[in-house]
Amino acid sequence: MSAQHCDTLLHAGIVLTQNEKREVLHNAGIAITAGKIDAVGDWDAISKEFSAKDERDLQNCLVLPGLINCHTHNSMTAFRGLADDLPLMDWLENHIWPMEKKLDAEIIQYAGAIGCGEMIRTGTTCFCDMYLHEDVTAKLAQGTGMRAVLGEGLLGFPTRRYSNLNEALDLIESLHLRNKKYGTRVTTCVAPHAVYTTNLELLEKSFALAEELDIPWTVHLAETTEESARSEEMFGCRPVEYLHRAGCLSPRSVLVHCVDLTEEEQDCIAESGASVVHNPRSNMKLASGISPVAGLLERDVNVCLGTDGAASNNGLNIFREMKAAALLQKVSTQDPTVCPAQTVLDMATRNAAKALGQADLGSIAPKNIADIIALDLDEPALCPVYTPASHIVYAAGGQEVCFSMVAGEVIYSNGVYTHFEIEELRECSRRIADWVRAEKVRSQTGA
Template identity: 45%
Template sequence: MNLKHLNLAPAEVDHIIEARWLATVVKDVPFLEHYSVMVRNDTIIDLLPTEQARAQYTSADRVSLDGHILMPGLINLHTHAAMNLMRGIADDLPLMQWLNQHIWPAERAVVSYDYVKDASLHACAEMLSGGTTCFNDMYFFPQATAAAVNQSGMRANLGLLVSEFANSYATDADDCLQKGFEAHDSWRGNLMISSSMAPHAPYTVSNRSFEKIITYAEQLSIGIHTHLHETRDEISQSETEFGARPIRRLAALGLLGPNFTAAHGVHLLPSEIDMLREHGCHIAHCPSSNLKLGSGIAPVSLLLKNNVNVGIGTDGAASNNRLDMFAEMRLAALLAKGASEDPASLPAHQALEMATVNAAKALGLDDRIGTIEVGKQADLVAVKLDELTISPCYDPVSHLVYTCGREHVTHTWVAGELRYSNGLYANIEPLELKEIIKKWQPKLKQHKQ
């Protein structure tokens, strides 16, 4: 039978998104022109040239984006969402002074389940409007963050925070672990939320606690997410207390491995980069936070040349002061070029990979998100490229990284659902965000430097 002569009716799908360009972030496919993405339920079921798609598929929800590029949702590989309401309370200070004299006192005063839920929802709104569909978080009261994630419709990997110090969340590291397990159990079966063990940093976690964390991460089959080599002071402190640099201490304890993500990695020796590669570890590069806190510039070019997987994060808004992945992509690329004195270092397509598929790999989610491919979740972002102030466009991927800002994001889909469109959220009301700010700003203002 010759199927060419059959008059087959177009197949029905839930959503069809037609775009001028498609940045799939699939290896050796820079971008596609005049392509459509077909979505059924939460999954991409086909990618076709738009004219062909119109003949083969129909949908009650067809979005035509003639001047846009469609790309995978951005993945923020390191942040503290609930610090969103702390932006600007302590600026222009080095890390330990910033923490000890301002951030930790502010947290002692306000951090609670309600605060974390409210502040995290505020962060989710900021991220969705800027094209971020998934974030890797580390903070107190992760169940509160989970409630905000569920309301917003985002995707998140939530850290089960561990620290030795008593606070409003837990009395000590063991209490942190117990509360973390309860949180992890509370979102079992939720396909939008995953977990990682989140020891805060080598300077706040003991060897005994790290050993427990390794065991529990293996038992639960989840990753480990921590701060590492963010400042020179951190390294000096470790050498004094433990007789070793932090990464060597963690290596001796057995933490390094393919499930290990280190935030920052600013001060790494070549031999330590070799260790990261040999153990299959991941780095969450946070360029804006590292610069603002005066911590330094991470050796990203050297990490990438040595095949260490590097993603991009914003860190929290208290040290950034934005959760803006477009700004981080651009800055990451420019810093790498300047530090290496090589303009070919970290080209635009690689910066985009760091903010999408590389981050997905670090979270163990690259089989589901990070690229636009058939069978993957429909986490998609539309960016308007034909505005006069950023025209003309010759290379849409280069334009994404070097020219566009988060203000050019028009649509954000997560798991096939439109969660943000032209200033409006599916599940977050602007009035709710205003009430959150009104509620918490007076309580935090007294801690402003």
């Protein structure tokens, strides 16, 4: 019997499938056709069953599903290291928002390219973004080969992108329609900024739009005790109750941060079926507090991971986030068995796929989409290997990623981005730095 033709055949040393049984395969093959996984299994069987012109030797590699960053402000790479070591509201109101007001599509593009470059380099294949000019970010994601779920940030006051709520909702709908040309690779979400920067009408109508378009609805929630106090002052209740009353908690809801939660609020989130995006390094840097992730997991809440923007992290590297998530829960509960490596790896893969409503991502299984990365096991930091999931969470730093594919298309291989030149990123970096310097001079001189 002749072998069945497929587009690409991966020959992997170790595969962390992240499937239902969390199977780990040694000397394994993955057959891929039209961006989807045909089969995964023992190399001898797979190589007999399938043949491909494009056969990749990843025998010295640890192969796993591409990592998913469930909360970014991708183009905030423009402000990386611009203002550090400040409280959240001071940082936002006096440093970030004044600069963001001046951001234009050109700077969003330069900074976004750097963000995508960093994410690809460190094994992220998909990101969920909340920011400005998401039409530009859509083109960028497509141009770099990444998968993205993009939400234009919604605020309860006029911005340079819209002057009222109806215009803002129209903008999201038109972005949703325009993203259809990118197929399933670049999609849309609805992204109100937070309860304290919006209003009830915006929350309700934006949630109704997410229902109508059948896309995720994501919001910053309960990030600090200060936010809770502000919510009580403005609405007479804490943020989770406010969203619950507004009818905005459901499996469609992707709740970012969830640091300041009572036991009852954790129950409420669990009952609603909403997902939580934990951003441990941003929360630590801004001293926002520690999200009760262990308690949420006990209640079977779908917890995933995000980096937040590169201004509050200061990176977009999910490997660092995985390690921080595990360590932070252990030290806060004083229990080293909390948040084990496999649980944390699930957050960055399977759970994230579920949160974004894309269950065919996040695991290497037949019929799933072929978003796959590989880490070089010749890296001394990964030697020797006993438990692959432990290496991913505790030992790897992201620089070991040597191969990345999205929908079966290779986007990074051994130091080379296949969709753009590294020199383009250097040029982007120069242009951003020039712009920031010029804006700072302008604001100092009042010009």
